[in-house]
Amino acid sequence: MSRRPVNPTRRLGDGGSIPFVATIQDKSRNSPLLSIGLVVVGAILLIGYCYSSSGGASSGIKDVSKLEGGASCTAEVLQALPVLKKAYGDSLHKVLHVGPDSCSLVSSLLKEEDTEAWGIEPYELDDVSAKCKKLVRKGVVRVADIKFPLPYRPKSFSLVIVSDALDYLSPRYLNKTLPELARVSSDGIVIFSGYPGQQRARGGEVAKFGRPAKLRSSSWWIRFFVQSSLEENESAIKKFEQASTKRAYKPACQVFHLKSYP
Numbered sequence: 001m002s003r004r005p006v007n008p009t010r011r012l013g014d015g016g017s018i019p020f021v022a023t024i025q026d027k028s029r030n031s032p033l034l035s036i037g038l039v040v041v042g043a044i045l046l047i048g049y050c051y052s053s054s055g056g057a058s059s060g061i062k063d064v065s066k067l068e069g070g071a072s073c074t075a076e077v078l079q080a081l082p083v084l085k086k087a088y089g090d091s092l093h094k095v096l097h098v099g100p101d102s103c104s105l106v107s108s109l110l111k112e113e114d115t116e117a118w119g120i121e122p123y124e125l126d127d128v129s130a131k132c133k134k135l136v137r138k139g140v141v142r143v144a145d146i147k148f149p150l151p152y153r154p155k156s157f158s159l160v161i162v163s164d165a166l167d168y169l170s171p172r173y174l175n176k177t178l179p180e181l182a183r184v185s186s187d188g189i190v191i192f193s194g195y196p197g198q199q200r201a202r203g204g205e206v207a208k209f210g211r212p213a214k215l216r217s218s219s220w221w222i223r224f225f226v227q228s229s230l231e232e233n234e235s236a237i238k239k240f241e242q243a244s245t246k247r248a249y250k251p252a253c254q255v256f257h258l259k260s261y262p
Protein backbone atom coordinates (compact mmCIF):
# COMPACT_ATOMS: atom_id res chain seq x y z
CA MET A 1 0.00 0.00 0.00
CA SER A 2 1.34 3.42 -0.85
CA ARG A 3 0.72 6.46 1.26
CA ARG A 4 0.55 9.91 -0.21
CA PRO A 5 2.16 12.67 1.84
CA VAL A 6 -0.41 15.05 3.19
CA ASN A 7 -0.48 18.36 1.42
CA PRO A 8 -0.30 20.98 4.15
CA THR A 9 -2.17 23.64 2.16
CA ARG A 10 -5.02 21.25 1.53
CA ARG A 11 -5.24 20.45 5.19
CA LEU A 12 -5.59 24.10 6.11
CA GLY A 13 -8.21 24.68 3.44
CA ASP A 14 -10.15 21.63 4.49
CA GLY A 15 -11.50 23.30 7.56
CA GLY A 16 -8.49 23.83 9.76
CA SER A 17 -8.82 27.54 9.16
CA ILE A 18 -12.53 27.80 9.76
CA PRO A 19 -12.47 27.31 13.53
CA PHE A 20 -9.63 29.86 13.61
CA VAL A 21 -11.74 32.51 11.88
CA ALA A 22 -14.68 31.71 14.14
CA THR A 23 -12.48 32.21 17.17
CA ILE A 24 -11.38 35.63 16.00
CA GLN A 25 -14.93 36.73 15.30
CA ASP A 26 -16.04 35.45 18.69
CA LYS A 27 -13.34 37.28 20.53
CA SER A 28 -13.63 40.49 18.57
CA ARG A 29 -17.27 40.67 19.44
CA ASN A 30 -16.33 40.57 23.09
CA SER A 31 -13.25 42.72 23.01
CA PRO A 32 -12.94 45.99 21.07
CA LEU A 33 -9.28 46.06 22.03
CA LEU A 34 -8.69 42.95 19.94
CA SER A 35 -10.34 44.45 16.86
CA ILE A 36 -8.15 47.54 17.17
CA GLY A 37 -5.19 45.21 17.48
CA LEU A 38 -6.22 43.40 14.31
CA VAL A 39 -6.55 46.67 12.39
CA VAL A 40 -3.05 47.70 13.51
CA VAL A 41 -1.58 44.32 12.51
CA GLY A 42 -3.34 44.59 9.14
CA ALA A 43 -1.89 48.05 8.56
CA ILE A 44 1.60 46.85 9.43
CA LEU A 45 1.29 43.91 7.03
CA LEU A 46 0.08 46.22 4.27
CA ILE A 47 2.97 48.64 4.75
CA GLY A 48 5.40 45.74 4.88
CA TYR A 49 3.95 44.36 1.65
CA CYS A 50 4.31 47.71 -0.13
CA TYR A 51 7.92 48.01 0.96
CA SER A 52 8.86 44.49 -0.10
CA SER A 53 7.22 44.80 -3.52
CA SER A 54 9.09 48.01 -4.24
CA GLY A 55 12.32 46.30 -3.17
CA GLY A 56 13.33 45.77 -6.82
CA ALA A 57 16.83 44.40 -7.11
CA SER A 58 17.10 43.30 -3.51
CA SER A 59 14.13 40.99 -3.79
CA GLY A 60 15.66 39.66 -7.00
CA ILE A 61 18.79 38.70 -5.12
CA LYS A 62 16.73 36.76 -2.63
CA ASP A 63 15.00 34.88 -5.43
CA VAL A 64 18.28 33.83 -6.97
CA SER A 65 19.94 32.59 -3.80
CA LYS A 66 16.80 30.77 -2.79
CA LEU A 67 16.72 28.91 -6.08
CA GLU A 68 20.32 27.91 -5.96
CA GLY A 69 20.18 26.89 -2.31
CA GLY A 70 23.87 27.65 -1.78
CA ALA A 71 26.70 29.82 -2.99
CA SER A 72 25.74 31.13 -6.40
CA CYS A 73 27.70 33.33 -8.74
CA THR A 74 24.47 34.24 -10.53
CA ALA A 75 23.34 35.95 -7.31
CA GLU A 76 26.79 37.55 -7.17
CA VAL A 77 26.26 39.17 -10.59
CA LEU A 78 23.36 41.13 -9.12
CA GLN A 79 25.50 42.26 -6.20
CA ALA A 80 28.17 43.35 -8.65
CA LEU A 81 25.79 45.20 -10.96
CA PRO A 82 26.56 48.75 -9.73
CA VAL A 83 30.27 48.02 -10.12
CA LEU A 84 29.79 46.50 -13.56
CA LYS A 85 27.90 49.66 -14.55
CA LYS A 86 30.91 51.75 -13.57
CA ALA A 87 33.32 49.50 -15.43
CA TYR A 88 31.28 49.03 -18.60
CA GLY A 89 28.99 52.07 -18.77
CA ASP A 90 27.14 52.08 -22.07
CA SER A 91 28.31 48.57 -22.88
CA LEU A 92 25.71 47.33 -20.42
CA HIS A 93 22.83 48.25 -22.71
CA LYS A 94 22.47 44.90 -24.48
CA VAL A 95 23.36 42.04 -22.20
CA LEU A 96 23.31 38.28 -22.62
CA HIS A 97 23.49 36.32 -19.40
CA VAL A 98 24.55 32.68 -19.57
CA GLY A 99 24.10 30.48 -16.54
CA PRO A 100 21.75 28.75 -14.16
CA ASP A 101 18.86 30.86 -12.81
CA SER A 102 19.11 33.11 -15.83
CA CYS A 103 15.42 34.02 -15.53
CA SER A 104 15.96 35.72 -12.17
CA LEU A 105 18.95 37.68 -13.36
CA VAL A 106 17.34 38.69 -16.67
CA SER A 107 14.20 39.89 -14.87
CA SER A 108 16.36 42.04 -12.62
CA LEU A 109 18.41 43.41 -15.52
CA LEU A 110 15.22 44.30 -17.40
CA LYS A 111 14.22 46.53 -14.48
CA GLU A 112 17.36 48.62 -15.06
CA GLU A 113 17.02 51.72 -17.18
CA ASP A 114 18.36 51.48 -20.75
CA THR A 115 19.18 47.80 -20.41
CA GLU A 116 17.99 45.10 -22.75
CA ALA A 117 18.69 41.61 -21.52
CA TRP A 118 18.52 38.05 -22.77
CA GLY A 119 19.40 34.81 -21.09
CA ILE A 120 20.61 31.33 -21.81
CA GLU A 121 19.73 28.74 -19.23
CA PRO A 122 22.13 25.85 -19.88
CA TYR A 123 20.20 23.23 -17.97
CA GLU A 124 16.70 21.86 -17.83
CA LEU A 125 14.28 24.20 -16.14
CA ASP A 126 12.34 22.42 -13.50
CA ASP A 127 9.82 23.94 -11.19
CA VAL A 128 10.11 27.50 -12.51
CA SER A 129 7.92 30.50 -11.79
CA ALA A 130 5.20 31.72 -14.13
CA LYS A 131 7.36 34.80 -14.76
CA CYS A 132 10.19 32.58 -15.98
CA LYS A 133 7.89 30.54 -18.21
CA LYS A 134 6.75 33.78 -19.79
CA LEU A 135 10.34 34.87 -20.50
CA VAL A 136 11.02 31.50 -22.11
CA ARG A 137 7.82 31.67 -24.16
CA LYS A 138 8.82 35.12 -25.44
CA GLY A 139 12.28 33.80 -26.36
CA VAL A 140 13.99 36.26 -23.99
CA VAL A 141 15.43 33.34 -22.05
CA ARG A 142 16.35 30.22 -23.99
CA VAL A 143 17.17 26.80 -22.72
CA ALA A 144 20.22 25.78 -24.75
CA ASP A 145 23.16 23.44 -24.29
CA ILE A 146 26.20 25.71 -24.33
CA LYS A 147 28.42 22.86 -25.55
CA PHE A 148 26.98 23.60 -28.98
CA PRO A 149 27.14 26.81 -31.08
CA LEU A 150 24.94 29.55 -29.65
CA PRO A 151 21.85 30.51 -31.66
CA TYR A 152 22.90 34.14 -32.18
CA ARG A 153 24.62 36.15 -34.90
CA PRO A 154 28.14 37.56 -34.31
CA LYS A 155 28.20 40.60 -32.00
CA SER A 156 24.51 40.30 -31.14
CA PHE A 157 25.16 41.60 -27.62
CA SER A 158 27.33 44.33 -26.23
CA LEU A 159 28.25 42.39 -23.12
CA VAL A 160 28.05 38.67 -22.29
CA ILE A 161 27.98 37.82 -18.60
CA VAL A 162 28.54 34.20 -17.61
CA SER A 163 28.03 32.86 -14.13
CA ASP A 164 28.60 29.34 -12.79
CA ALA A 165 27.99 27.69 -16.17
CA LEU A 166 31.64 27.28 -17.21
CA ASP A 167 32.52 25.51 -13.96
CA TYR A 168 30.58 22.52 -15.23
CA LEU A 169 32.39 22.22 -18.57
CA SER A 170 35.50 20.15 -19.23
CA PRO A 171 38.40 21.87 -21.04
CA ARG A 172 37.39 20.11 -24.25
CA TYR A 173 34.01 21.87 -24.24
CA LEU A 174 35.37 25.11 -22.82
CA ASN A 175 37.52 25.25 -25.94
CA LYS A 176 34.34 25.48 -28.01
CA THR A 177 32.14 27.50 -25.68
CA LEU A 178 34.50 30.36 -24.80
CA PRO A 179 35.13 31.36 -28.45
CA GLU A 180 31.36 31.24 -28.97
CA LEU A 181 30.86 33.72 -26.14
CA ALA A 182 33.50 35.96 -27.69
CA ARG A 183 31.80 35.65 -31.08
CA VAL A 184 28.34 36.82 -29.96
CA SER A 185 29.63 39.79 -27.92
CA SER A 186 31.06 43.11 -29.07
CA ASP A 187 32.37 44.84 -25.92
CA GLY A 188 33.52 41.95 -23.83
CA ILE A 189 32.76 38.91 -21.69
CA VAL A 190 32.56 38.94 -17.91
CA ILE A 191 33.01 35.56 -16.26
CA PHE A 192 31.89 34.88 -12.69
CA SER A 193 33.27 31.60 -11.48
CA GLY A 194 33.49 29.94 -8.08
CA TYR A 195 36.69 29.90 -6.02
CA PRO A 196 38.27 26.47 -5.55
CA GLY A 197 37.08 24.98 -2.29
CA GLN A 198 33.95 27.11 -2.24
CA GLN A 199 30.96 25.34 -0.76
CA ARG A 200 28.38 24.51 -3.38
CA ALA A 201 24.81 23.32 -3.25
CA ARG A 202 25.16 19.58 -3.59
CA GLY A 203 21.59 18.36 -3.75
CA GLY A 204 20.89 17.00 -7.21
CA GLU A 205 23.81 18.91 -8.67
CA VAL A 206 25.29 16.01 -10.60
CA ALA A 207 21.87 14.93 -11.84
CA LYS A 208 21.13 18.41 -13.11
CA PHE A 209 24.48 19.55 -14.48
CA GLY A 210 25.82 16.17 -15.59
CA ARG A 211 28.97 16.55 -13.50
CA PRO A 212 29.95 18.28 -10.29
CA ALA A 213 31.34 21.80 -10.59
CA LYS A 214 35.10 21.88 -11.01
CA LEU A 215 36.18 25.11 -9.39
CA ARG A 216 39.49 26.16 -10.93
CA SER A 217 42.07 28.58 -9.67
CA SER A 218 42.57 31.96 -11.25
CA SER A 219 45.96 30.91 -12.66
CA TRP A 220 44.28 27.90 -14.33
CA TRP A 221 41.71 30.16 -15.96
CA ILE A 222 44.25 32.72 -17.11
CA ARG A 223 46.40 29.98 -18.67
CA PHE A 224 43.29 28.68 -20.41
CA PHE A 225 42.39 32.11 -21.80
CA VAL A 226 45.88 32.55 -23.21
CA GLN A 227 45.70 29.08 -24.79
CA SER A 228 42.38 29.97 -26.42
CA SER A 229 43.78 33.31 -27.68
CA LEU A 230 41.34 35.25 -25.53
CA GLU A 231 42.79 38.40 -24.04
CA GLU A 232 41.93 39.91 -20.71
CA ASN A 233 40.59 43.45 -20.95
CA GLU A 234 43.03 45.43 -18.80
CA SER A 235 41.01 48.63 -18.91
CA ALA A 236 37.85 46.83 -17.74
CA ILE A 237 39.81 45.03 -14.98
CA LYS A 238 41.16 48.33 -13.74
CA LYS A 239 37.82 50.13 -13.80
CA PHE A 240 36.11 47.19 -12.09
CA GLU A 241 38.75 47.15 -9.34
CA GLN A 242 38.55 50.89 -8.80
CA ALA A 243 34.76 50.83 -8.56
CA SER A 244 34.92 47.82 -6.19
CA THR A 245 37.32 49.59 -3.86
CA LYS A 246 35.20 52.72 -3.85
CA ARG A 247 32.11 50.77 -2.81
CA ALA A 248 33.99 48.40 -0.48
CA TYR A 249 32.66 45.58 -2.65
CA LYS A 250 34.44 42.22 -2.38
CA PRO A 251 33.22 39.72 -4.97
CA ALA A 252 32.35 36.31 -3.54
CA CYS A 253 33.30 34.78 -6.90
CA GLN A 254 36.28 35.14 -9.21
CA VAL A 255 35.58 37.75 -11.87
CA PHE A 256 37.38 37.76 -15.22
CA HIS A 257 37.08 40.38 -17.96
CA LEU A 258 37.80 39.19 -21.50
CA LYS A 259 37.86 41.09 -24.77
CA SER A 260 35.52 40.24 -27.59
CA TYR A 261 37.05 39.39 -30.96
CA PRO A 262 38.05 42.52 -32.92
Ligand SMILES: *[C@@H]1O[C@H](CO)[C@@H](O)[C@H](O)[C@H]1NC(C)=O
Binds near residue numbers: 172175
Ligand atom coordinates in the same frame (compact mmCIF):
# COMPACT_ATOMS: atom_id res chain seq x y z
C1 LIG B 1 42.05 23.64 -26.43
O1 LIG B 1 42.55 24.43 -27.50
C2 LIG B 1 43.92 24.74 -27.41
C3 LIG B 1 44.31 25.72 -28.51
O2 LIG B 1 43.51 25.64 -29.62
C4 LIG B 1 44.75 23.45 -27.46
O3 LIG B 1 46.11 23.74 -27.32
C5 LIG B 1 44.29 22.56 -26.31
O4 LIG B 1 44.95 21.30 -26.36
C6 LIG B 1 42.79 22.32 -26.36
N1 LIG B 1 42.38 21.57 -25.17
C7 LIG B 1 41.55 20.54 -25.21
C8 LIG B 1 41.29 19.83 -23.93
O5 LIG B 1 40.99 20.16 -26.23
Ligand SMILES: *[C@@H]1O[C@H](CO)[C@@H](O)[C@H](O)[C@H]1NC(C)=O
Binds near residue numbers: 187
Ligand atom coordinates in the same frame (compact mmCIF):
# COMPACT_ATOMS: atom_id res chain seq x y z
C1 LIG C 1 37.23 46.64 -22.64
O1 LIG C 1 36.39 47.15 -21.60
C2 LIG C 1 35.78 48.41 -21.85
C3 LIG C 1 34.99 48.78 -20.60
O2 LIG C 1 35.84 49.06 -19.53
C4 LIG C 1 34.89 48.30 -23.04
O3 LIG C 1 34.29 49.54 -23.31
C5 LIG C 1 35.69 47.82 -24.23
O4 LIG C 1 34.83 47.65 -25.34
C6 LIG C 1 36.38 46.50 -23.92
N1 LIG C 1 37.22 46.12 -25.05
C7 LIG C 1 37.02 45.01 -25.76
C8 LIG C 1 37.93 44.84 -26.94
O5 LIG C 1 36.20 44.14 -25.49
